[in-house]
Amino acid sequence: MAFLTPDQMMQLVNGMVTTVQLFLTSWVLAFTLAVTLVVIRTTNLRAARWFVDAYVEYHRNVPLLVQVLFWYFGMPELLPEGLRGWLYEHNAELSLAAIALGMGSAAYIAEDIRSGLRAIPATQFEASRALGASYLQCMRWIIVPQALRISIPPLVGRALLLFKNTSVAMAIGVVELTYQAREIENETYRTFATFGAATVMYLLGSFLILFIGSRIAARYRRDRQGVGHA
Structure with a gap:
């Protein structure tokens, strides 16, 4: 069985770096936008x-x-010609892919957080308002933080799905992991070795996300137990 050369492995590693960059950028955008949507919806x-x-x-x-x-x-056509030209000269593929992935994921994340909000007793909101907190202060400091903690399991699932969905960006030329794997396979015809290595990299990334999510959930459980004992 033919194996990949060090240069080809480095090519896949570079693709993985782009995948992680795209995932992190999209996740920050999606999470921020989702919280905003939840607050607006309430x-x-x-x-x-x-x-x-x-x-x-x-x-x-x-x-x-x-x-x-x-x-x-489609969207660049709405921009002024100068701005559109600047965008295409500065890695427009990665930026626009991150925006599309982030905005798409925000819709699902917002629903997960809204489900967490429903689990919080309405009396907490009423009590904070009675103590003089404004609507935004109540949502920022009391309600939303609790909803986020309750929503940790589905949010981890959304993060995992977003990480895997970054492969869709290859359709517009983003040189991420799947794109690099396809390029190597087209040049060498080493299908099993190429996509096998890419599969292992995706698995490692997915397991890392699951590990981080489990650590966050465990820390939340310890905090709740500490509050309960206090």
């Missing part, structure tokens, strides 16, 4: 709730690949 403004509902339904019902292609081929 207001009494009907137009705000309608906007969030429309956002969630769009991203949950349109294939992720279509969203990535739309951001890369």
Whole structure:
């Protein structure tokens, strides 16, 4: 059986670095946007709730690949020519893929956090308001932090799914792990060795995410036990 050369392995490692970069950027965007959507949705403004509902339904019902292609081929047409040219000269593929992945994942993460909010007694919100906290202060310091802790298991699952979905970015030329594996396979025809190595790298990345998630969940359980004993 033919094995990959050191240069080819380094090519895959470089692709993995791009995959991790794309994943982290998309996750930060998705998480930030999801929390914002949840806060907006809990207001009494009907137009705000309608906007969030429309956002969630769009991203949950349109294939992720279509969203990535739309951001890369469609959205730049709305930009001024100068800005569009600058974007394409500064790794537009990676940036636009991160935006598409982040915005798509935000719809699912927002629903997971909203489920966590439902598990929090309404009396906590009422008590904090009675003590003089504003709506935003109540959500920021009391309600949302508790919802995030409750939502840790599904959030870990979303992070894992986002990490795997980064491979979709190869469709617009992002040189991530799957892209590099395909390039090596096309040049060498070493299909088993190439995609076998890529598979191992994806597994290692997935296991790392699961490990980090389990550590965070364990720390939360210890904190709750400490509060209970106190």
